[in-house]
């Protein structure tokens with residue numbers, strides 16, 4: 590039986606005191622060891638490696654968000670892949686999901702190039718940031734609800750720091766949607782009752798509940814996992830359309 594995660598919870602105000610900028614947030618997050626099961630797994634994978642990457646140094650730590658600190662659009666995924674983000678140290682980099690997502694983002698004008706293979710490949714996100722509700726690779730791509738809730742402090746802090754410019758969010762997948770709603774509430778947006786339901790193409794405008802916040806457009810899209818892309822449940826055209834709609838709502842060119 591895997592060890593149960595212990596919640597090492599610091600209140601949001603403390604996170605905000607420690608992390609006054611996105612750069613500080615990324616640095617603090619990278620040292621996090623709050624979830625024993627995920628710490629053990631990410632380090633085990635980094636030690637054992639996949640044969641195809643045996644000559645690489647795996648990252649093996651929490652993977653921070655990617656993109657500018659003044660992003661107008663935020664994409665929220667699920668968690669880094671064991672041999673993708675956990676290997677390269679960058680979100681959606683070095684795996685099939687990243688190939689699919691970054692190609693769609695490029696088609697929608699949100700990146701400078703259509704590929705994402707390593708942290709040194711020159712990829713730049715344009716007005717857009719990509720993050721996750723869980724920042725460590727989980728076994729079977731399945732974090733527990735305790736791990737999701739433990740990691741929410743980072744997402745809530747990231748949303749709060751992005752609030753001055755943030756106008757649009759795309760959540761990739763229903764699991765991420767459920768994780769994002771409480772983080773959005775904690776970081777200063779109103780979540781309507783009943784709660785908005787996830788679906789591909791779902792769109793709701795959230796009213797601000799904190800001073801200095803603006804309304805934010807929340808979109809849903811299927812996650813670009815191989816389960817969805819190999820079966821045709823999610824096509825490039827479907828993802829590109831949601832990204833274009835979200836970019837337009839964010840006022841991106």
Ligand code: SF4
Pocket residue numbers: 618621622623624627628651723724725736739740741743
């Ligand atoms: S999943 Fe999040 S809270 Fe848990 S160890 Fe990783 S960064 Fe920390």
